[in-house]
Each structure stands twice: as structure tokens, then as C-alpha cells.
Amino acid sequence: MASDVVVETRNLSKVYRDFWGRQKVRALKALDLEIRRGEIFGLLGPNGSGKTTTIKLLLGLLFPTSGQALIFGRDATDVSKNERLGYLPEESYLYRFLNAEETLDFYGRLFDMSAADRKRRTTELIDLVGLNWAKRRQLKEYSKGMARRIGLAQALINDPELILLDEPTSGLDPIGTREMKDLILRLKGQGKTVLMSSHLLADVQDVCDRIAILHQGELKELGRVDSLLKVRDETEIRARGLSESAQSEIRAVIERHQGTVLAMDNPTTTLEDLFLAIVRDSEARPGRRAKPEHDPEPNAAPNR
Amino acid sequence: MNERQRFTRKIVYACVIAALLLPLSWLSQPETTESKGGMLAQMRAANQLSQAQLGEIDPASETIKLATLGMRGVAANVLWTKANNYKKTEDWVGYSAALEQIAKLQPNVVSVWIFLGWNLTHNVSVEFDDFHDRYYWVIRGINYRQEGTKYNRDSPRLLSDIGWTIAQKLGRADEKVQFRRLFREDDDFNGSRPLAQRDNWLVGREWLMKAEQVAARGVAVRGERPVLFHSHPVMCLVNYAEDLEEEGTFGEVAKNAWRKAAASWAELSNRDLPTLSNVFVRLGDKEIYDERSKKAQEELDRLATADLKEKFKAEKLASLTTAERDAYLAPADRRTTQQNELLYAVNDKMTIGHIDLAERVPGENRAAALKAAEEATFADMMSNLINIERDVVYYHYWMLRCQIEPEDSTLEARKLIFEADRAFTAAQLVKASELYDQGMKKWREVLDAYPALLKDASTTDPLVDSINHYRSVLHQLDEKFPKPFVLQDVLEADATFHGLPLPEGEQGSEAPPSGDAAKASP
Amino acid sequence: MVHETDAILFADWIWPALLFFLEAAALLGLLALIGGFLVAAFRYGPMAGGDTAYRMIRTGLVDFVSISPRRIAALSWLAVQESLRRRVLVGFGVFLLILLFAGWFLDSRSNDPAALYLSFVLTATTWLVLLMALFLSALSLPADIKNHTIYTIVTKPVRPGEIVLGRIIGFAVIGSILLAIMGVFSYVFVSRVLSHTHEVEVASLKKAPNDPTGAQTGRTSSVLNHRHQVNLDEKGNGSTDIVQGHYHQVTTERDGDKVRYVLSPPRDLLTARVPLYASGLRFKDRTGKGSDRGINVGNEWKYRSFIEGGSLAAATFTFDDITPERFPEELPIEMTIRVFRSYKGDIEKGILGSLVLKNPRTGRASQLITFRAKDFYIDSLPISRKLTDPAGNSIDLFADLVVDGQLDIELQCLDDSQYFGVAKPDIYLRARDASFTMNFVKSYLSIWVQMLLVTGFGVMFSTFLSGAVAMMATLATLVMGFFKQFVFDVAQGSIQGGGPIESFIRIFKQQNVTTQLEPGLTTDVVKAGDQVFMWFMSHVTTLLPDFRHFDDVDYVAHGFDIPPDTILIQLFTALAYVAAVFAIGYFFLRTREVAR
Numbered sequence A: 001m002a003s004d005v006v007v008e009t010r011n012l013s014k015v016y017r018d019f020w021g022r023q024k025v026r027a028l029k030a031l032d033l034e035i036r037r038g039e040i041f042g043l044l045g046p047n048g049s050g051k052t053t054t055i056k057l058l059l060g061l062l063f064p065t066s067g068q069a070l071i072f073g074r075d076a077t078d079v080s081k082n083e084r085l086g087y088l089p090e091e092s093y094l095y096r097f098l099n100a101e102e103t104l105d106f107y108g109r110l111f112d113m114s115a116a117d118r119k120r121r122t123t124e125l126i127d128l129v130g131l132n133w134a135k136r137r138q139l140k141e142y143s144k145g146m147a148r149r150i151g152l153a154q155a156l157i158n159d160p161e162l163i164l165l166d167e168p169t170s171g172l173d174p175i176g177t178r179e180m181k182d183l184i185l186r187l188k189g190q191g192k193t194v195l196m197s198s199h200l201l202a203d204v205q206d207v208c209d210r211i212a213i214l215h216q217g218e219l220k221e222l223g224r225v226d227s228l229l230k231v232r233d234e235t236e237i238r239a240r241g242l243s244e245s246a247q248s249e250i251r252a253v254i255e256r257h258q259g260t261v262l263a264m265d266n267p268t269t270t271l272e273d274l275f276l277a278i279v280r281d282s283e284a285r286p287g288r289r290a291k292p293e294h295d296p297e298p299n300a301a302p303n304r
Numbered sequence B: 001m002n003e004r005q006r007f008t009r010k011i012v013y014a015c016v017i018a019a020l021l022l023p024l025s026w027l028s029q030p031e032t033t034e035s036k037g038g039m040l041a042q043m044r045a046a047n048q049l050s051q052a053q054l055g056e057i058d059p060a061s062e063t064i065k066l067a068t069l070g071m072r073g074v075a076a077n078v079l080w081t082k083a084n085n086y087k088k089t090e091d092w093v094g095y096s097a098a099l100e101q102i103a104k105l106q107p108n109v110v111s112v113w114i115f116l117g118w119n120l121t122h123n124v125s126v127e128f129d130d131f132h133d134r135y136y137w138v139i140r141g142i143n144y145r146q147e148g149t150k151y152n153r154d155s156p157r158l159l160s161d162i163g164w165t166i167a168q169k170l171g172r173a174d175e176k177v178q179f180r181r182l183f184r185e186d187d188d189f190n191g192s193r194p195l196a197q198r199d200n201w202l203v204g205r206e207w208l209m210k211a212e213q214v215a216a217r218g219v220a221v222r223g224e225r226p227v228l229f230h231s232h233p234v235m236c237l238v239n240y241a242e243d244l245e246e247e248g249t250f251g252e253v254a255k256n257a258w259r260k261a262a263a264s265w266a267e268l269s270n271r272d273l274p275t276l277s278n279v280f281v282r283l284g285d286k287e288i289y290d291e292r293s294k295k296a297q298e299e300l301d302r303l304a305t306a307d308l309k310e311k312f313k314a315e316k317l318a319s320l321t322t323a324e325r326d327a328y329l330a331p332a333d334r335r336t337t338q339q340n341e342l343l344y345a346v347n348d349k350m351t352i353g354h355i356d357l358a359e360r361v362p363g364e365n366r367a368a369a370l371k372a373a374e375e376a377t378f379a380d381m382m383s384n385l386i387n388i389e390r391d392v393v394y395y396h397y398w399m400l401r402c403q404i405e406p407e408d409s410t411l412e413a414r415k416l417i418f419e420a421d422r423a424f425t426a427a428q429l430v431k432a433s434e435l436y437d438q439g440m441k442k443w444r445e446v447l448d449a450y451p452a453l454l455k456d457a458s459t460t461d462p463l464v465d466s467i468n469h470y471r472s473v474l475h476q477l478d479e480k481f482p483k484p485f486v487l488q489d490v491l492e493a494d495a496t497f498h499g500l501p502l503p504e505g506e507q508g509s510e511a512p513p514s515g516d517a518a519k520a521s522p
Numbered sequence C: 001m002v003h004e005t006d007a008i009l010f011a012d013w014i015w016p017a018l019l020f021f022l023e024a025a026a027l028l029g030l031l032a033l034i035g036g037f038l039v040a041a042f043r044y045g046p047m048a049g050g051d052t053a054y055r056m057i058r059t060g061l062v063d064f065v066s067i068s069p070r071r072i073a074a075l076s077w078l079a080v081q082e083s084l085r086r087r088v089l090v091g092f093g094v095f096l097l098i099l100l101f102a103g104w105f106l107d108s109r110s111n112d113p114a115a116l117y118l119s120f121v122l123t124a125t126t127w128l129v130l131l132m133a134l135f136l137s138a139l140s141l142p143a144d145i146k147n148h149t150i151y152t153i154v155t156k157p158v159r160p161g162e163i164v165l166g167r168i169i170g171f172a173v174i175g176s177i178l179l180a181i182m183g184v185f186s187y188v189f190v191s192r193v194l195s196h197t198h199e200v201e202v203a204s205l206k207k208a209p210n211d212p213t214g215a216q217t218g219r220t221s222s223v224l225n226h227r228h229q230v231n232l233d234e235k236g237n238g239s240t241d242i243v244q245g246h247y248h249q250v251t252t253e254r255d256g257d258k259v260r261y262v263l264s265p266p267r268d269l270l271t272a273r274v275p276l277y278a279s280g281l282r283f284k285d286r287t288g289k290g291s292d293r294g295i296n297v298g299n300e301w302k303y304r305s306f307i308e309g310g311s312l313a314a315a316t317f318t319f320d321d322i323t324p325e326r327f328p329e330e331l332p333i334e335m336t337i338r339v340f341r342s343y344k345g346d347i348e349k350g351i352l353g354s355l356v357l358k359n360p361r362t363g364r365a366s367q368l369i370t371f372r373a374k375d376f377y378i379d380s381l382p383i384s385r386k387l388t389d390p391a392g393n394s395i396d397l398f399a400d401l402v403v404d405g406q407l408d409i410e411l412q413c414l415d416d417s418q419y420f421g422v423a424k425p426d427i428y429l430r431a432r433d434a435s436f437t438m439n440f441v442k443s444y445l446s447i448w449v450q451m452l453l454v455t456g457f458g459v460m461f462s463t464f465l466s467g468a469v470a471m472m473a474t475l476a477t478l479v480m481g482f483f484k485q486f487v488f489d490v491a492q493g494s495i496q497g498g499g500p501i502e503s504f505i506r507i508f509k510q511q512n513v514t515t516q517l518e519p520g521l522t523t524d525v526v527k528a529g530d531q532v533f534m535w536f537m538s539h540v541t542t543l544l545p546d547f548r549h550f551d552d553v554d555y556v557a558h559g560f561d562i563p564p565d566t567i568l569i570q571l572f573t574a575l576a577y578v579a580a581v582f583a584i585g586y587f588f589l590r591t592r593e594v595a596r
Helices: A051-059 A079-084 A100-110 A115-128 A144-155 A174-189 A201-207 A225-229 A244-256 A270-284 B003-028 B039-046 B059-067 B072-088 B092-105 B110-127 B131-151 B156-172 B176-185 B200-216 B226-246 B251-269 B283-303 B306-319 B322-329 B337-350 B354-360 B365-392 B395-404 B408-425 B429-449 B451-455 B457-476 B488-498 C010-044 C046-065 C069-085 C089-100 C113-146 C149-154 C160-194 C397-401 C436-462 C467-482 C484-492 C500-509 C521-543 C553-557 C564-590
Strands: A005-017 A023-036 A040-044 A066-071 A085-088 A162-166 A193-198 A210-215 A218-224 C200-207 C216-220 C229-232 C238-240 C249-255 C258-263 C273-277 C280-284 C305-308 C314-319 C330-335 C338-341 C352-358 C369-372 C379-384 C386-388 C394-396 C407-413 C418-422 C427-433
Touching: A005 A051, A005 A193, A023 A051, A023 A193, A023 A210, A023 A218, A040 A051, A040 A174, A040 A201, A051 A066, A051 A085, A051 A162, A051 A193, A079 A085, A085 A144, A100 A115, A100 A144, A100 C069, A115 A144, A144 A162, A144 A174, A174 A193, A174 A201, A193 A201, A210 A225, A210 A270, A218 A225, A218 A270, B003 B039, B059 B092, B072 B092, B072 B110, B092 B110, B092 B131, B092 C113, B110 B131, B110 B156, B131 B156, B131 B176, B156 B176, B156 B200, B156 B226, B176 B200, B200 B226, B226 B251, B226 B365, B226 B395, B251 B283, B251 B395, B251 B408, B283 B354, B283 B365, B306 B337, B306 B354, B322 B337, B354 B365, B365 B395, B395 B451, B408 B429, B408 B457, B429 B451, B429 B457, B429 B488, B451 B457, B451 B488, B457 B488, C010 C046, C010 C564, C046 C160, C046 C564, C069 C113, C069 C160, C089 C113, C089 C160, C113 C149, C113 C160, C113 C436, C113 C467, C113 C553, C149 C160, C160 C436, C160 C564, C200 C229, C200 C258, C229 C249, C280 C305, C305 C407, C352 C379, C352 C397, C369 C379, C379 C386, C386 C397, C394 C397, C407 C418, C436 C467, C436 C553, C436 C564, C467 C484, C467 C521, C484 C521, C500 C521
Parallel strands: A040 A193, A040 A210, A085 A162, A162 A193
Antiparallel strands: A005 A023, A005 A066, A210 A218, C200 C216, C216 C229, C229 C238, C238 C249, C249 C258, C273 C427, C280 C314, C305 C418, C314 C407, C330 C379, C330 C427, C338 C418, C352 C369, C352 C407, C386 C394
16 A cells, blocks of 8 residues: 555665765665555664665755655655654754753744643653653753653654654663663554664664665665574574583484584574675675575565 | 874974974063063063053053954054044044044054144144134143053153144144133143143143153154254243233243243253264354364464465366356356356365365475364364254344343333233223333334344334334324334334335325234234 | 935835835846756756756745744744853853943043943944854854754754744844843943033132123033033023033022032933934025035035135025924024134134025025034024014014925025035924933844844855854955945945955055056956956945944934934845845755755
């Protein structure tokens, strides 16, 4: 269903030029993406891979060199799309001389919300991000984690349908990271679409439905997280309370069935493997869609 | 570039900066109690240019200078342009405000104070019609320059300029009567100065003498001939005495004033004055040099016989061209224009110098003759130099006046004529006639004693005015102008000065010439 | 006071001005559109370029329509907060410092301290506020872009126009608050500095000469560098003469033997005269022949022209709107007449002049009303409604002389060969006095207008330039705005010394402005270069506001009411400029990638 597509990019490219118009960096090359309503979409890639450029293009903060970015079917440079959109920037670019309440009230007014709505929404969101104890303090006194939370709160002020989160967990402690992820999942539960970028693989793996892996401005991989990560010729065994003898017994059983024990300790983040494989492959053969050794499922290819 | 290169470069930069700081320190280290400071500080001290030596350190001025952030020149320029524009559009409030600001920006440029102060006293004041306003602006201009002395306490030029302005602007302007009156009443300018000393000439003299004191400490007087510089305070006393009489004060007061003026002139005569040829002279010494010259020439004449001179002269004549000789020998009334033109050069050629003559003296007298010739030449030169300086300040004239004026007969003559003029203005004809009669007789005595006065228009002009008044009085009284007239020579002298036909006694029936109209004041 | 050009009425001004504004807007809009299209076409091809241009207009209109007051209010509020954070109050501190130390820099002996102090505080306020507006407006948006705080703004439904307008309004609000505070302080400062009274110096009191009634004259003590002459009648009441633009009333209090003289506070010091100026001024030369101008007595400044005394020469001022309702008792004539003497004359007395009131239609005239001219001072000469004609018959001003509200007043100089100089605003009727306080407020309004302009330009430049550059550009606008006439004069070559390159060469070579440059190729190239540059500059300058037109300091300083028309014109001009810079700012911000 076409109306289900919330974000769409067609052949989206961005070239940064210098003052004289000379090409400096191709930040993004012919990106085609579709994000549907209700999913959590992750943009994954190392620093400088084009994640943030993509988000900025989607927000209309940058203009595409060629191609198109559509949000809710409208051009990304159209201001009216912002009515239904929330954005948490990479760092919390907020006015440090305002306090939490003033900040939220200010952004509320930018949505032309009535005073009563703003008050209600402000209280709700401050509660939501757990900053009730610090709502009267100027943001310049906030720690990085607190600033992220208030940043998230401002992104949600208008109860948006689509939320763009640029590195939502960066700078957060483990508990903060967990809370952020829970919140993202809760938003999904409310039927919202979330687009997040991150270079922290664990985050993406934990919350995203689908991911796109970017490297050097090119789309390298796209698909459902579970299928991307499923390795068909490997079996992972996780158990609790096994004694040393029980473990060696299991090893014996595997060997008996001509299997090879690869490892038997805490499970590794396999997305990391995938990611590193893609990066290695991309550097070896630039400009090509990644072909890691283990083929992902055919149905993980983008639906076109 | 790697870490090491970067580090090396930083070290090099640091070294270069340090190396550049050395000459900077050598140049501009400030002066302290222990050290003399850097080159600039020493130069400042040597040339007496440091702020503390020049005058007060004014926080307002320093603030403005700082606030312009090194753009002082530009700011001063803008202000000058603005001031000119204010002047053009006759906005005097803005003009004087701009002047104050300029002074704050350039407090140590003496010519700024002088120039702008002059503008106020001489150019702005005359724009106003009411003499009260004019007086106000004259005083503003004087106050302005007085403010300048705070910052430049050792500038003889500025001090002298203030004194000169107080004396001359107030005492010589068209409105001098009003100005001098207002000046006497001006408590704000004079403060606690007693009334008797509230005379612009005396107050001006105070400042002029301050300037002399500063100059005496060795500060160079620039832009003015020393003899003039030192004559100003002397002339203040003369002018003071003159104005006293002009305003009706005679007797002991006037006498004393003139005596003081005479004493001051005598003092000036004995002052060592530098001349333009870097020789020091005294104005009073001319007669001494003349005497020395005379003696030396007599000695030379004794040594060089008359026929030596004649021979020399004949030689010189022989060396002339025919045209020159003709011009020289032709009788004065027969010379053509060309010959007259030639004559100057010829006379020069024909002059026999003392030394030239002495060199022709033969034998053992030669050395003595040369000595005498040198003495005569030197004495002539000195006499000549003194004469030049004397002419600059009208030495002869003022010495004569200072000699004549304190005398009782002169005072009496002046008093009588003054009272006669007053009676004439008040239309007391009989009284005026009597007073004129007495006064003119008194003047006769004075003129007989000092006939040189007849050569001076500033003596004869007012006398002629009074004679005209007298004539008018007699006419109204139906009396005849006396013949021969006691001051006939004055009328003749006046006619010569002004190029008028000589008066021929009295034409009784004619209407009396209106005194003011007949006279064109020089 | 001096008006070198005639005052313009708002009603006469607004329609042509509006028309001009619309024409200029249309022309500039069209040029911008063509330029924009060309740039877009060059980049993306003609089709895409056309599309871009079309979308630009469409979204522009949509954005304009969907401007939200609440969003603008929010952004303005943000700008105010930001200004406060930037320690805008430091500027106020500087202002207080300036006031505290004003005495250092001001001429304490000025003969018009009111004019001096008023123009000082007003000028100081103007420059401080303009500088502050410059800093705030030019640095704000670039700082937001640099700190990326703009990201959270433009990803909300905020129109670029709202960002521009919000900033202009916000800074205008903070400027207004600042101006209001400065205004109060200035007012208190000026009135306190100027307020004074004197004592009568009893020792100076003398019986007035030739006056049997027992009137006395004397003088007051010197306060604030001036003193007055006192004239008292036999009861001991009277007034002082006018010094430094004011006088005092004197009353005598008797307590038994003790006599105490009490002087009122200064009168006429802080006033706001509402003058009724003449609508026309004609001259007659010495033979009585009419002409537009009188004689020039050799002044470089041709503002006033002169009439010769003791001849038929005269200056006739024509007044309109003289009604019995406005002037029921008398005509309160005030005049400033310049005197030029061609000979000394009687120094103690002023030059004698006369006014004659004339019926402009029938020529019927009043008797000569004589006066002695007070050079450079405002002289008031109230003329009663009941007059006599030259034959001695009594006539009434309105019945016999005024026709349809029109009246001629003829000025003549009576002393032979002395001259009077006048310009049209030199003789006026002091219709009434407006409140000085209101006048002061009006002068602050004109400063406010200037601040609005600077803010507008600052914000506009900051939409496409970096902070420092935007500031320089705004400063350049301000400076060019103040020297607009100068730029035109240089461009037309009516100022000696040539254009910038030539001037530079002259400075470098230390050449006087009047000396000719050596003819040759270099000179030709330099002059041509200057001409091209100045052609460009004069066209740029044409577009900029003439800041001197917003300067009302002279009115207040000289004690004249600022005409409401002037204020209205200033206000509308400023609004027109703000509208223009708003539009320009909008399009620059709209087309800008804020994340670059």
C-alpha cells in the first residue's frame, strides 16, 4: 500500500561542493529507500558513511544534488511535513539558556499549539523522559544524558507520526541506553514510524525491524535484521547451569555428528561480524553491493 | 606533516617571536624610577615630550584617545571636517563642542589650541552683532587657549598667544571701548583681581611675561622674532598708559604708567637679543658702536692720507664702463631713467670699504690701518644689526614717546585737549573754546621741545581732529579761526601725511569741514 | 532652527512614496526571479530551473499566508532571551557610564547648554542602541547555524519568514525596552543638569537710569557658568534677561526689613515650540523689484539671503491658516534674523528693523512695527490683534488684513546700508508649545525607527552571510546611509579629490585635493576605475535608507516640536524597508542549506 510508505528516497545523491563549485565529497550516492508505517528502521554505518547526510536530506536541512527525498509523499523541503515529524539531532542542539519547561513550551509554540496543550504536553514529556526533578534548571547545567532526554522530549512535542533519531544512544550510559531503546520500542507500540541512525550495532540489532548499512555514501545492505543475521549453517546453543563435564559431553555429541564446535562461550554480536564483513568487502570492491560469504535470505532484498 | 615537524615549527615560531620582542623592548620599554627605559622613552625624555613633562594628564582626554583604538588621526580628521561644517552653517554650539573634542584628541599640539582659539576670538566673535556676544566669544577663545596651557605648560608660543590676544584683541578691536569696559566688569574671568589691575593690557602682560619666563628657562621660542617676542609685554605698558589717557585718566596715575613703560623700554634696551645672524645685540648699544666706528674711522683716515683715497677713487672710476661713469658723474637733475637705474650698482662699486682702503696703506702703518678698518667694519655691522632690530619695534619712536609723555607739560596738554573734546561733545561751546585755546598753547610748548613729534601721524591725527572741533566751536560762536594759528605746523604736517593741499590759514566764511569725514584714519 | 529643505506633509508624501515602493518592489522582485531562474537553469537545466523558480514563488506565497503569530511570538521571545543572555545590559551600563562622565567631555561654557546636552544624550543613545542592534541582529542567526541549534527550529513547521520576522521583532522589543530605560535616564539627566537657580547679588542692584518709578537693575550670581541681568519693577518683581537660552522670573519676598529675591526655575529652557512657518518667502531688491532671493553678502552657505537697509528691499513672508480661533489675542511672532553690517555704525545699539502686516490681496498694511535685531537669537515680538494703519486709523487683524487665513508679513531693515539675512523658517508664529516630554519621547521614537532599520538589515544580511561579515555589511549600510549624500557627491564628481582610488593615490603621494593629477594613461585609468566603482556605489547607495532623514535631534535640541508628519514619514519609510529586508531575508533563508 502506497500510503504505508512514510519515507521514500529515489536515487538520492548529495555532493558537497566548495565555494567555487568544485566537487569535494560525494556524501551520498543514489540512495533508494522506503520506510513503512510502524517500523523501526535503522541506518547503520561507520562515521562519515552518509547516515547523517541522509537524515538531513530527509529533513530538508540539505538539498539533494540529484534525486528526491519524499516524506509523507511530499518533498523533503516542504515545511508542512514538519507538522507530523519529530527529530532528535545527533547532539542536543538546544538553547542552553532555557530550562526544560521553557524549551518544550517554546517548541510547542512552534507547532502553533495552544497554551493548554503545551502545558499538558510539557508535563507529560518531562515525566516521560524522567526530568521532573530538573525541569527548572537551565540546559547548560544538564549532563549529556539529560540533554539527550530533553532532546528526545522536544522531538516528541507534537506527538509525531515519524520520528528521526540521529544517534539516539550516543553519550548515554548503559541504563540510559536501555531506557532509550525501551522508549523507541514503546513508540513503535504506539504505531509510530522510527528512523534511527547509529554506529552502535547492538542498539540497532536490539530495536530495529529493518536496517540499511551505508558505507562511503553507498547502500551496502538492506533488509530485516533477523534474516540478515541468520546464519544457516550455524547453530547457536545457549544454556544455563551446565557443568564442565556437561559441556564436554555436549562437545562430544557434536563431534559425534560430524559437527565442529566453533565456540562455546558468551554469544558474540553477530551484527558486528556482518558489519565488519561488509566494510571489508566494500573496501576491497568499492561501488558494489556487498556480497558477504554468507548469503542473506533472498526475500531480504528491498521490495521494489 | 608529522608530530615532530609540527613541534619544530612551533619552536621556530617561538624563537622568531622572542627575537622580535628584543628590539621592541629596546625601543619601547617604559621609563621607571630605576631605569631610563627604552629608546623611545629616552627620546621622549630628551625632547621633553612625555605627557607628564608637557602638562596635566587628563583622564577624559586619555579616555577619548584610547576609545578611538588607534584611529585618533581619522577621528581628529572627522572632527575637523565637522567643525568646518558647523562653522559654515553657523552652528556655534556644535562648533565649540567640536573644538573641545578636537582639543581632547590632540591636547599636545600647540598649534591646534592657537588656531582654534584664534578662530573663536577673531572669526566667530565677529559673526555676532551684539558686542556682549562678541566679548563672550573672545573670552571663550582665550579660555580655550588657557585650557591648553594645562596640557602644554611650557609652551612660550601658547602663553604668548594668550597674552597677546587678551591685550590686543580686547584693546584694539573696533569695540575696544566696550570690550575694555566689559573686561573690567568681568568677575568670572578676573576672579579676585583688584579693579585697578583689571586692564586687558596689564592682564595680557602677565601672560606675556609668563611666556618670557618659560623662554628664559631655555625653551625655544619658535615662529617669532625674539625682539618682537620681548617687546610685547613692554608695549602692553605703553598701550596701557595711552588708553588711560584716552579714557580720561591723567595726573600721577598716567605719569606713573608712562614712567613704568619707559623703565620697561630701558630694560628691553639692555637685554641680550639673538638676531637672525646669530649674533646677540642690545638695542641700547647702537650709539656705543657708532662711537667706536667713528673713532676707528678717524684713526683710519689719519693713516690713509687724503690723496690715497683720491687715487683709489680715481682707479675705481676708471674701472667703470662709459655708461656707468656717465651715470655716476651726471648731475642729479640731469640723469636719465636708465642712468638712475644704473646708479645703484655703480654706487656700490664706487664705495670704498674700510678694509680695502687699509690694505692700500703703505709701509709700517698698514697693520695699524687694518686693525682700525676691522674695528670700524665690525662696529658698523653691529650698529646696522641693532638698527634693523630697532626698526622692527619702532624703537626710536617709542623711546621718544616714553620720554615726552610723563612730562608735566605733555600731560597737561593732553588733559586740556581731552577735557575740551569732552566739552565739545557736551556742546559746552565757550568752555570748549577756552580749553582748546589753552590746550593748543600747551601743545606748542611740547612740540617746540620735541619737534620730532611732528613727523608722527599718530600724534598729529588726533590733534588735527581736535583742531577741527575747535574750528567748529569757533564757527558756532561766530568767532574767527586765529591767524596765525598756533599749531599751523601740525596742520601742514597732517596735509603732507595724507597728500592734501597745504592749508592756507583760515577761510572764515566757509562751512567748517566735518572733522570725521575729512580724516581717513590710517 | 535651520531647515534647509521644506518640511513635507505626510499626506503629500504617502501616495507617491507607496507607488514608488510598489514599483521598486515589483522591479526588484522581477530581477530576483530572473536571476534565480538563471542560476537554477545553469545548475539543473532550463526545465528544472523553471520548475524551481515556480515552486519558489508558490511556496513563498504559501509560506506568507501561513505565517503564524504564535510562532513569531515564540521566536521573538527566543531572540529576547538570547539578547539577555548576550549581556545586552552591558550596553546599558556603558550608557550610564557615559552619562556619569558626560561632564568631562561636554563644554561647560557652552552658550546653549540645553542644545548641547540634549544632542549629546540623544546622539549617544542613538549610537549605542544602533551598535547594539548591529551586534545582536547580525550575530544571532549565524550563531544559531554554527551551533546547529537552527536544526531543531527548521525541522518544526517554521517558515523561514517567521525566523526572519521573529528575530527582527525580538531584537526590536529588546531595543525598545533598552531605549525606554535609556530615555528615562537621559530625561532625568538632562533636566537635573540643566535645572538651576541663581541668587540676586544685592550689592549690584541699582536704580534704573531715567526711570522715576523706582525700578532696579542688577545681576545674579554665576551658576553653571552664566549669570543674568535682573530687571525689577518698583514692587521688586520682574525677570532676568535671556542667557543660555533661558530666563528666570524674579519675585521679592519681604519679611519685615528683610528682603529676599526668589528666582524661578529656568523658563523656556526645555521647550517644544510648535511653529507655524510661512508658506512662501519673496524678496524685493533695493529698487522694490520682486525677486526670489535677496543679496548674498559673501557667505559660502547660501541658506539665508540678505536685504539692504534703508532701501526698498524687503522680505515678505506669506502665512496661511491664520484664524481667530488659533490666534485670538495676538500673533506670537518669533524670529531669528542675521545681521550683516557693512560699516561699524553704533556698536552699542542693534540694527533697527521693521515688520509690516499686509493684506495679501488689497495691500492694506499696518503701521511699521519696529525692533532691534538680535543676531542669532530667537526674538519674540507678539503683535496685538488691534493695530493701526499708517494714517493712524485703528484696524483689526482679522477684519482688515487676513484674507482666507492668509497674511503677508513684510520685513525691512531700516538702517542705511546695513543688511538683514533671513530664510523662510526664520520668521514663524509660535502657535503653541507642545509638551517637551512628549517631544523627547518622539525623538526616541526616531531612534527606535533607526534601530528597527539596523536590526532589519542585520538580520537580512545574517541569513546568507557569516556573523562577522554580516556585521560588516550592516555597518557598511549604516555608514553609507549616513553618508548617502556624500557618496552621490563623490559619484557626481562635485567633491574635490576624486573617487577612492584617486584619493588613495593623493594620500600616498601627499597631494593636495586641488592639485591636478599628472595627465597620462595612469590618471585616465584611475579616473575610469573610480567612475565605474562610484557608479556602482551610487546605485547601491540609492537602495539604502538615508539615516540622516531619521535624525530628529536638532528639533529637540533647539526646542522645536518634531512635526507628527515627520515621525509618520520616518515610521512608514522604516516599515517599507523592513518589509523589503524581510522579503530578501526570507528568500535567502529559504534557499539556504542550513546544515552546510
